[in-house]
Amino acid sequence: QVLLVESGGGLVQAGGTLRLACAASRILIGYGDMGWYRQPAGNQRELVAGITSGGTLNYADSVKGRFTISRDNAKNTVYLQMNSLKPEDTGVYYCNWRTSLSNYWGQGTQVTVSS
Numbered sequence: 160q161v162l163l164v165e166s167g168g169g170l171v172q173a174g175g176t177l178r179l180a181c182a183a184s185r186i187l188i189g190y191g192d193m194g195w196y197r198q199p200a201g202n203q204r205e206l207v208a209g210i211t212s213g214g215t216l217n218y219a220d221s222v223k224g225r226f227t228i229s230r231d232n233a234k235n236t237v238y239l240q241m242n243s244l245k246p247e248d249t250g251v252y253y254c255n256w257r258t259s260l261s262n263y264w265g266q267g268t269q270v271t272v273s274s
Contacts, residue, residue, distance in 0.1 A: 161185045161263045163254050168268030171244055175272070179239040181254030181265055189232040191258040195239045197270070199250040207252070208239060221247070244272045 167179040179195065194209035208228035209217045216228060227240040237254060251267040 161256075161261075163256060163263055163265035165252065165254050165265045165268040168252060168270045170271045170273065173244060173246055173272055173274050175244050177241045177244065177270060179241065179252055179254075179268060179270075181237045181239075183235045183237075183256060186235075186256060186261075186263070187232070188230060188235050188237060188256060191256045191261070193228075193230065193237045194255045194257075195228060195237075196253045196255060197248070197250040198253070198267075199247075202250075204253065210237065212258075241270070244270075246272045246274045248272050 162184040164182050165179060167177055171177055190212055192211045195207045196204045197207050198204040207219050207222055208226055210228050210230050225243045230237045249272050252270050253267045254265045256263045
């Protein structure tokens with residue numbers, strides 16, 4: 160069974176940093192597209208950052224210049240470095256791996272940014 164496990168969430172003050180990690184098992188992350196999504200309470204899940212199998216990066220406008228997605232194929236892990244955090248970055252962060260035939264989600268990790 161494919162498993163995506165997020166870690167690194169927590170409570171941080173505005174302006175602080177967090178680094179999320181998503182460790183994958185039973186898949187090779189480099190063969191699919193990976194994304195970090197977040198879901199604020201009472202709102203829909205939205206894409207924050209993504210990296211394609213070819214290495215193309217994309218970011219939501221709200222996080223450009225502050226967040227960085229990266230991938231370590233040797234560790235089969237994708238990361239999200241979050242700097243200059245704002246209260247509006249608060250939410251549950253999920254990682255996602257997908258190909259044309261598969262679509263998997265992690266269980267999520269809570270990020271709370273206090274003002």
